[in-house]
Amino acid sequence: MVKDLEDVVIRTVSRILVPFIQIYGLYVFVHGHGSPGGGFQGGCIMAASFILLVVAFNLRESKRRLKERTNAIFCALGVFIYAGTGYLSFLYSGNFLDYGQLSNLFPTDPIKARYYGMAMIELGVQITVMAVMVSIFLDLITAGKHEETLEEDGK
Amino acid sequence: MTDLILSNYNYWVYVVLIMIGFYGMMAKNNLMKKLIGMNIFQWSIILFYISIGAKKGGTIPVVDPSLHPAIRALDYVNPLPHVLMLTAIVVGVATTGIALTLLILIYRKYGTLEEDEILEALKK
């Protein structure tokens, strides 16, 4: 009976905490320009919210919220956003990853365009880091057999 | 001699961690313990680089925007080792993830994680 009470406490608290962890991860990412933070740190914190769901509940709860196909698309989407921002400055006859040329796209001066270019690439980094951390964790913890672990949880 | 100890003792701590990781990689038989030794080695190198960037009386490398033209580099800690070690940490995570995957595959094939049993099974 103590084990059931422990489960109730852990499950309730983690169900309440998961949205706050995600908001904190987004906060750390957005405030990367003015205080310590940035893409890598925010991505790891957001991955921790999905890992908390797997640890407190079973695998099915985390897979219901972040499907495997979406996770795999997020892995590649972040690198695509990063390289795409570097490629955009080719179209305005600049160097690769030269964010000053993005002032032709946004209505700001070249110095502020570097600020916005940095925010875009940090978004790409955050998406990739979050997806890859969740993917590696799920692969290692089920030893590759996702469907069999889902079947065992159903019983 | 004492001011040599007082000014350089942080490097001694990192050398001790390097020795612990190195011994763990060489002398232990279990593959998982070798992997943990490699991880300790890697983290000691990361800490060593970060301690190179410290400055006496310096604060974190976020400049104060209110004193715009008069920023002195003397007040702020060197940001360059922090940046390089962010990359090193991420590469370390990638390496550890793939190494754990290889350990799972070895366990599936040989049924054990001890090095001498695997070497004997390989000789046959």
Added chain:
Amino acid sequence: MNKIAALIVTLIAGGVLFYSTAFFPKWGDPKQPASIHVSPRYIEMTLAETQVPNAVTSVLADYRGYDTMFETSVIFTAGIAVMMLIRRSR
């Protein structure tokens, strides 16, 4: 290899490293070679050239943006490699 030989090799390597720490610069010296070449320029120009007060973010994303791009592709490759090695379909 047996543990005695490993211990002797570790102690010899550790001794060489301990001896060489006498030649390192002092901890926290502002005039050490790591802090005088290019990093004062990064700290002083980070607000003038890019309006980002955080010197670590501006060095990571703007002055050294190539390294960050290849590091992101390294972590992506590691995720793909783990996926390919370990998943088995029934």
